[in-house]
Amino acid sequence: MTASRTHLVLIPSFNTGQRVFDTVRAARAQWNPVWVVIDGSSDGTDAGLAEMAANDAGLTVIALPENRGKGAAVLHGLDVAAQQGFTHVLCMDADGQHPADLIPEFMACSQARPGAMVLGVPVFDSSAPALRVKGRKISNWWANLETLWAGIGDSLYGFRIYPVEPLRRVMHAQRWMRRFDFDPEAVVRLCWRGVIPVNLPAPVRYLSAAEGGVSHFNYWRDNRLLTWMHIRLMFGFALRLPILMFRRLASSPTRKSL
Template sequence: MSGAFRCIVLIPSYNSGELLHRTVAEVLTVWPEVVVVSDGSQDGSQHALDDLLPHHAGLHLVRLQRNGGKGRAVLYGAQWAAQAGFTHILTMDADGQHPARSLPEFMAESRQNPQAMILGKPVFGPDAPALRVWGRKLSNGLVWLETAGAVKDCLFGFRVYPLPPFLQAMQKSRFMRGFDFDPEIAVRLVWIGVAAVNKPAPVQYLEKSDGGISHFQYGRDNARLTFMHIRLFLTWLWRMFCGKRKPFLSTKHDQNCG
C-alpha cells in the first residue's frame, strides 16, 4: 500500500441510545476523524450527535434508512471512507465496550504495519459475563484452525483494517452483513494474504442500569454463526485437500497480554 496513512474511526450504530453520544465524545478526545453509520436507528440516537457535529469538522454521520446488520453498516462506512481518501478504518462498537484510550496505540501499530490488520485481543475484567467469555472459545478454536493460528480472537470488533483488501473481501461475498461479520472478515482477509497483528485491549461490559445494551438474539445469531462456521470449515477443507491451498500468513507479531 502506497501513499500517506489516513485512518478514520468507524462506528456502526443501531438503537445505541445515550451510549452513542458518550462513545463518540470519548473518541473525539483522542482522534479527530470519526464516521458514524446509523443503521436504521429509530430510538432517537440518529440525532444523538447533533450537538457535536457543528463543532468537529472531522465527525461525519451516515444515515441508513433501514437496519441491515453490523457488517452492512461497516461496509457502507468503509465505502464512504475510501471515497473520502482514507486508507484504513478502525472499527469499534457504539455500546461503550471498546476502549477509546487504546485508539492511539492501535493507530500507531497500523501506521507501522500498514499492510496488516490490527486485531484487538480482549483482556476481560471481572465484569465480563462468564457465559460470553466461555461461549466464544468454540468460535475462536475453529477460526484458529482455519487461519493456522493467525487470528487469536474472532469476535472482538476493535480492529484496524487496510481498506483495499477489506473492500475486496466484503464485495466478493454476499455474507458478512450481520453478526457473522467480525469472525468471517478476519478469516477471509487472512486467506487473501493479509497479515494479522493481535494486540491486547481491555473490554468493558456495562450493566443495563448504566445504559448497557445488546442486540444479540441467541436463536437467530447463533444459527447465523453456525452456518458461517460450516461454510468456512468446508472452504478450509477444500483449500487444504483439493489443491487450491494458498499459504496462510501467521501473525506478524503477537503482542501478549503481559
C-alpha cells in the same frame, strides 16, 4: 488535533441510546476523524449525533434509512472511506464496551504495519458473562483452524483495524458478513487473502442496564448464524487448503509478531 488522511475511526450504531454520545466524545478525544454510521436507529440518537457533527469538523455522521446489520453498516462506511482516499479504518462498538484510550496505540501499530489487520484481544473483567467468554473460545478455535492457525488472537472482538481495500473486496465478493457474522468472517477471509493479523490486548466492559448498557445479541439467533458461518468457512477452507499450505511452507519458519 490534526486530521489523519489515511486512518479513521468508524463506529456503527443501532439503537445504542445515550451511550453512543459518550463513545463518540471519547473517540474524538483520541482521534480525528471519527465517523458514525447510524444503522437505521429509531431511538432518536441520529438527531443528537447530527447536532454534534454540525459543531465538530472532525466528526462525520452517515445515516442509513433502515437497519441492515453491523457488517452492512461497516461496508457502507468502507465504501465512502475509499472514495475519500482513506486506507484503514478502526472499527469500534458504539455501546461503550471498547477502550477509546487505546485508539492511538492501535493506529500507531497499523501505521507501522499497513499491510496487516490489528486485532484487539479482549481482557475481561468480572462484568463479562461467563457463557459468552466460554462460547467465544469455540469460535476462536474454529477461526484458527479455518486459517491453518494464522494467529487470530480473537475472532469476535470488534475493536480492530482493517485495511480498507482488502476488506471491501472480500465483502463485495459475497453476500454474507452483513450482521453478527461480520467480525469473525472478516478476519478469516482476510487471512485467506494473506492479510496478517497482529494482536494487541484491549480491555472490554460489559455494562449493565443500569449503566446504560445495550445488547442486541440473541443467543439462539446469533449462535445459529455463527454455526452456519463456520460450516461455510470450512468448505472454503478445504478448497483453499493447498494454497494455505504452500503459503505457510514458503513463509519464514519463525513467525514474527508484535
